[in-house]
Amino acid sequence: xxxxxxxxxxxxxxxxxxxxxxxxxxxxxxxxxxxxxxxxxxxxxxxxxxxxxxxxxxxxxxxxxxxxxxxxxxxxxxxxxxxxxxxxxxxxxxxxxxxxxxxxxxxxxxxxxxxxxxxxxxxxxxxxxxxxxxxxxxxxxxxxxxxxxxxxxxxxxxxxxxxxxxxxxxxxxxxxxxxxxxxxxxxxxxxxxxxxxxxxxxxxxxxxxxxxxxxxxxxxxxxxxxxxxxxxxxxxxxxxxxxxxxxxxxxxxxxx
Amino acid sequence: xxxxxxxxxxxxxxxxxxxxxxxxxxxxxxxxxxxxxxxxxxxxxxxxxxxxxxxxxxxxxxxxxxxxxxxxxxxxxxxxxxxxxxxxxxxxxxxxxxxxxxxxxxxxxxxxxxxxxxxxxxxxxxxxxxxxxxxxxxxxxxxxxxxxxxxxxxxxxxxxxxxxxxxxxxxxxxxxxxxxxxxxxxxxxxxxxxxxxxxxxxxxxxxxxxxxxxxxxxxxxxxxxxxxxxxxxxxxxxxxxxxxxxxxxxxxxxxx
Numbered sequence: 387x388x389x390x391x392x393x394x395x396x397x398x399x400x401x402x403x404x405x406x407x408x409x410x411x412x413x414x415x416x417x418x419x420x421x422x423x424x425x426x427x428x429x430x431x432x433x434x435x436x437x438x439x440x441x442x443x444x445x446x447x448x449x450x451x452x453x454x455x456x457x458x459x460x461x462x463x464x465x466x467x468x469x470x471x472x473x474x475x476x477x478x479x480x481x482x483x484x485x486x487x488x489x490x491x492x493x494x495x496x497x498x499x500x501x502x503x504x505x506x507x508x509x510x511x512x513x514x515x516x517x518x519x520x521x522x523x524x525x526x527x528x529x530x531x532x533x534x535x536x537x538x539x540x541x542x543x544x545x546x547x548x549x550x551x552x553x554x555x556x557x558x559x560x561x562x563x564x565x566x567x568x569x570x571x572x573x574x575x576x577x578x579x580x581x582x583x584x585x586x587x588x589x590x591x592x593x594x595x596x597x598x599x600x601x602x603x604x605x606x607x608x609x610x611x612x613x614x615x616x617x618x619x620x621x622x623x624x625x626x627x628x629x630x631x632x633x634x635x636x637x638x639x640x641x642x
Numbered sequence: 643x644x645x646x647x648x649x650x651x652x653x654x655x656x657x658x659x660x661x662x663x664x665x666x667x668x669x670x671x672x673x674x675x676x677x678x679x680x681x682x683x684x685x686x687x688x689x690x691x692x693x694x695x696x697x698x699x700x701x702x703x704x705x706x707x708x709x710x711x712x713x714x715x716x717x718x719x720x721x722x723x724x725x726x727x728x729x730x731x732x733x734x735x736x737x738x739x740x741x742x743x744x745x746x747x748x749x750x751x752x753x754x755x756x757x758x759x760x761x762x763x764x765x766x767x768x769x770x771x772x773x774x775x776x777x778x779x780x781x782x783x784x785x786x787x788x789x790x791x792x793x794x795x796x797x798x799x800x801x802x803x804x805x806x807x808x809x810x811x812x813x814x815x816x817x818x819x820x821x822x823x824x825x826x827x828x829x830x831x832x833x834x835x836x837x838x839x840x841x842x843x844x845x846x847x848x849x850x851x852x853x854x855x856x857x858x859x860x861x862x863x864x865x866x867x868x869x870x871x872x873x874x875x876x877x878x879x880x881x882x883x884x885x886x887x888x889x890x891x892x893x894x895x896x897x898x
């Protein structure tokens with residue numbers, strides 16, 4: 387891969403920025419657990435787990451990036467060790483199902499519905515990631531398109547579930563929370579739709595080139611921050627508002 | 643050992659995936675301690691200890707894997723430092739007895755029974771691991787089979803204790819928890835039975851070969867995730883449900 391020093395450094399700095407953001411977000415969500423009602427504590431636990439797992443993987447991604455290139459005479463040379471792009475997919479396999487579980491948990495549905503919706507949406511999310519990976523590592527344009535397209539099927543099913551399957555459940559949320567849940571749903575769809583845009587943009591700019599690599603690495607990084615930390619803040623706001631609402635009669639307990 | 647780059651990377655990624663999973667599981671269990679009744683807090687402490695110890699060992703296993711091989715010209719070459727497989731057995735010696743202690747603790751039996759069952763099952767589990775290790779490191783097929791078979795004796799005794807010895811205790815659990823305890827028991831038996839399958843599959847595919855190594859490393863990794871993190875989630879669910887049940891008369895305290 388041909389990278390300029392500027393591209394190499396921009397990508398390394400993007401990784402470091404993400405470690406700081408994900409680490410800080412994790413602590414924010416877990417410290418916030420003590421400020422919400424018991425019913426929403428698990429939602430915040432999971433929200434923090436997602437950013438914790440992402441922070442771990444960005445540390446590994448950053449180490450792999452360092453090991454994959456040497457700076458020589460003001461230029462960048464690839465070493466014998468290839469950059470390990472699989473960390474991203476390993477991360478998504480764990481975090482993407484958990485993101486949907488966060489949303490289900492903060493809605494505080496009946497136990498049976500929580501389990502059935504969590505399993506269905508989590509399973510579809512895992513399937514989406516598993517189908518995307520062969521396309522990401524393939525060298526051929528045809529294979530990249532084929533797996534990318536297959537991966538879109540569970541994605542579209544998730545979109546359908548979020549907008550049609552959750553319709554009744556969202557209608558039952560308190561009125562001052564409904565808007566936030568709706569935003570969280572849109573952030574999920576739009577932030578997630580950004581990943582295939584990055585995926586296909588990488589193909590468009592020419593696989594293996596420096597511009598393509600920069601677009602893919604920085605693009606996925608921005609998408610991860612929005613989909614995990616940004617989405618998490620919405621979950622946190624929903625949990626806080628619903629806590630105030632649920633425990634309206636016991637203000638002392640609500641803020642314990 | 644002859645490994646392709648793909649096999650080497652698959653195993654390295656499986657180790658990293660496990661570090662993330664075990665680390666996240668640990669924090670999930672320990673954060674969950676605040677959501678269960680006092681009688682179940684120790685069970686969740688131990689559940690998190692098991693995944694914590696596993697996360698530590700997978701960090702060491704990953705480092706040993708990196709040190710044991712060099713990537714040269716797109717291929718993989720063994721270095722002078724052998725891969726240390728003993729970390730797995732050190733891990734199991736600590737965690738496998740604790741897994742049975744988790745199950746005993748979450749059942750909340752009378753104190754005398756908790757101690758006697760914990761010591762007996764924990765001791766058998768430790769014996770099972772100690773007997774398996776000489777077989778894992780031996781080069782001879784006969785020795786591998788002999789120690790593997792000897793290790794099955796305490797395993798079968800544990801299965802007997804779980805299904806016959808715990809029968810009365812499980813019958814006394816609340817009705818909405820009995821199914822979960824039964825599932826936990828089955829996960830223990832089936833996930834643990836998967837270890838000897840991996841052990842003998844390694845022998846079957848030819849000790850020291852790349853395919854054998856991949857089957858053994860990925861197989862043990864999957865088994866560890868199911869037996870420790872997956873099993874832990876069942877323990878967590880049992881603890882939460884029993885807390886709601888035990889403290890049914892004091893809902894405010896139950897969810898504190």
